[in-house]
Amino acid sequence: MMDETANIKIKKKEIEQLLKDFDLKIKKCLNQTNSSEREDLSQEIKLKIIEKLMSIEFDDSPSFWELVDRVETKKK
Amino acid sequence: MEYSSINDKEILTNFLDKHKLSLDNPLVKGFLKDQTNFELFKTAILVPTKENKELVEKSFGKHCRYVRKIKYIDSLIRFYSIDFDKKIRKNNSRHLLILDSKSIYLNAEEGQLLENRMSPIIEEDYYQGEIDMKNEITNSNLFKALESLTKKQALILELFYFKKLSIHEIAIALDSSPQNISNIHRRAIFNLKKKLIN
Numbered sequence: 001m002m003d004e005t006a007n008i009k010i011k012k013k014e015i016e017q018l019l020k021d022f023d024l025k026i027k028k029c030l031n032q033t034n035s036s037e038r039e040d041l042s043q044e045i046k047l048k049i050i051e052k053l054m055s056i057e058f059d060d061s062p063s064f065w066e067l068v069d070r071v072e073t074k075k076k
Numbered sequence: 077m078e079y080s081s082i083n084d085k086e087i088l089t090n091f092l093d094k095h096k097l098s099l100d101n102p103l104v105k106g107f108l109k110d111q112t113n114f115e116l117f118k119t120a121i122l123v124p125t126k127e128n129k130e131l132v133e134k135s136f137g138k139h140c141r142y143v144r145k146i147k148y149i150d151s152l153i154r155f156y157s158i159d160f161d162k163k164i165r166k167n168n169s170r171h172l173l174i175l176d177s178k179s180i181y182l183n184a185e186e187g188q189l190l191e192n193r194m195s196p197i198i199e200e201d202y203y204q205g206e207i208d209m210k211n212e213i214t215n216s217n218l219f220k221a222l223e224s225l226t227k228k229q230a231l232i233l234e235l236f237y238f239k240k241l242s243i244h245e246i247a248i249a250l251d252s253s254p255q256n257i258s259n260i261h262r263r264a265i266f267n268l269k270k271k272l273i274n
Contacts, residue, residue, distance in 0.1 A: 030157070
């Protein structure tokens with residue numbers, strides 16, 4: 001139980017950092033829409049990001065050592 | 077001690093040479109760019125125990141997940157904003173704001189066009205003031221950064237970007253040389269960028 005709350009805390013911090021990092025990118029995308037809708041869009045994008053980060057598991061990464069060896073074996 | 081460190085170096089360069097192609101993979105490259113990751117990688121090669129390899133594996137998995145997240149968010153922002161715009165446009169085209177139809181609440185003026193009921197629009201009703209650069213800025217960070225510029229820098233930016241004058245025209249207006257204006261403009265942009273990055 002304690003572990004889970006700590007996990008969520010870490011996840012929240014990570015999301016916050018990602019949102020901060022992408023702030024400029026979001027602002028840039030706002031330029032293409034009507035000026036009256038910009039605030040809405042920025043909020044919706046942020047909401048969507050949080051929603052997706054909370055729900056999607058970004059697993060199934062390749063194994064490092066396999067990746068390093070793979071190209072070599074292909075060459076042979 | 078010294079002998080071993082030279083030996084270590086040799087082993088490392090040997091490994092790097094041998095796996096040059098796979099280490100050029102952008103994902104791997106980005107992973108090894110981080111100093112702590114590289115240290116883990118180094119120890120795993122020099123002391124190839126299962127534990128050390130596992131450490132690299134774990135760190136690499138974390139890196140992969142991070143990269144995947146960034147990629148995902150990047151395309152999410154791009155496509156979501158496009159979709160949002162489409163949605164708004166579609167909505168606006170389907171639900172036009174039409175005021176000309178009959179209204180049950182306005183019996184006396186029933187059937188009259190809205191424009192006939194309104195007093196003619198006088199142009200003076202609109203705001204006729206000058207377009208001021210600072211009134212047009214919506215980004216609060218940019219606004220703050222603009223405040224930090226000198227008066228001359230701000231003036232030149234305003235003339236260049238809002239009044240759409242050329243450098244040459246600004247030089248004539250301010251009684252200066254185009255080179256000087258260009259210099260000030262460049263410095264202003266540089267300062268703005270520095271402020272915004274911080």
